[in-house]
Amino acid sequence: NAGVTQTPKFQVLKTGQSMTLQCAQDMNHEYMSWYRQDPGMGLRLIHYSVGAGITDQGEVPNGYNVSRSTTEDFPLRLLSAAPSQTSVYFCASSYGQQNTEAFFGQGTRLTVV
């Protein structure tokens, strides 16, 4: 049972480049979400999904796109990277009920130069 797997662990992009951060979970969770964490701050929600084919915006969605074609995968796309998107990105999944826990990946550290 691998839990939540994020790839890559580290990435450096040039301003204007695009890339996709991958997130996969093997727990059959319906709920998946993406967060970013800037230095010294808590996590902020970017986008989330309550099931395959359903996505919605979180607190800071600008500059990011998501799609959910399968239960297992929830990729995060940066269409045109900007230095302000330099951050650590975490993916999470859960069953979604109030009394269940969320599982987080180990994060992707992204630097945009």
Added chain:
Amino acid sequence: DAKTTQPNSMESNEEEPVHLPCNHSTISGTDYIHWYRQLPSQGPEYVIHGLTSNVNNRMASLAIAEDRKSSTLILHRATLRDAAVYYCILRDRYNTDKLIFGTGTRLQVFP
């Protein structure tokens, strides 16, 4: 979303108990109280959750005030590995898909 308030930082010595407070005065009757922690350079990990009654698990205990406006995460014997940022989060029934993180409490543990 109901908000939580936590101290920015706390300190403890190894093998001593630690009480991490959280205020949530606007909590609704159906909100669950969750605690997560984030070790250095890692993703957050679940610690414990509760609704009204005090809860215990292998990692910690959660004490919930009778009026539910505050709660306390209790680490019975702190170890160096418990040094982390601890987040208190309310999970309401209308937004179960989202966890709203504050800035948490940074716990330092000294040998």
